[in-house]
Amino acid sequence: MKVTQNLWFEKDMEAAIGLYTSLIPDSALEWTSALPAESPSGPAGSVRIASFTIGGQRYQAFEAARSDAFNHTFSIVVECETQAEIDRLWDALGEGGRFEQCGWLKDRWGLSWQITPKRLGELIRDPDRTKARRVAEAMLTMVKLDLGGLEAAAKG
Numbered sequence: 001m002k003v004t005q006n007l008w009f010e011k012d013m014e015a016a017i018g019l020y021t022s023l024i025p026d027s028a029l030e031w032t033s034a035l036p037a038e039s040p041s042g043p044a045g046s047v048r049i050a051s052f053t054i055g056g057q058r059y060q061a062f063e064a065a066r067s068d069a070f071n072h073t074f075s076i077v078v079e080c081e082t083q084a085e086i087d088r089l090w091d092a093l094g095e096g097g098r099f100e101q102c103g104w105l106k107d108r109w110g111l112s113w114q115i116t117p118k119r120l121g122e123l124i125r126d127p128d129r130t131k132a133r134r135v136a137e138a139m140l141t142m143v144k145l146d147l148g149g150l151e152a153a154a155k156g
Helices: 013-023 083-094 118-124 129-140 147-155
Strands: 005-009 028-034 048-054 057-063 075-080 104-106 112-117
Touching: 005 013, 013 028, 013 048, 013 057, 013 083, 075 083, 075 118, 083 104, 083 112, 083 147, 112 118, 118 129, 118 147, 129 147
Parallel strands: 005 057, 075 112
Antiparallel strands: 028 048, 048 057, 104 112
16 A cells, blocks of 8 residues: 655646755656546646655646645645755745745745754754743744754753
8 A cells, every 4th residue: 555645736747846856855757647538627638647756755746727726734844954955945945936934835836845954843842841942932933944043042
């Protein structure tokens, strides 16, 4: 049994997949195809399907007219080791999209991403709950997460 996330793009599916797979290690486009039969989403050949991986996770995508836009109920979380990784992904994925609080952004296709330092999870789970609270409060004031700022909050 395999579990695969599905993303539904209204347009530019291959451009989105190309960006995602170019930015994140262990990512690749496996295949694309046009649906050869008419479907509720369009005539034969108008619906495109793709299979790909992002960071070793399996995804499938459709490109067809859709009635529901991406929203915050689904997001892709990328844990980064360094601030340089956060900055690189933040800039590339956010180009043409919009930046949001607490390390969230929507890319130009409307898909939500959380670009976060791996260290944040460690700090939030710290047994010293006062330290963890300081870190959480600092994070809540940030748009792009700043690893140095989070570490400083942890130190008090």
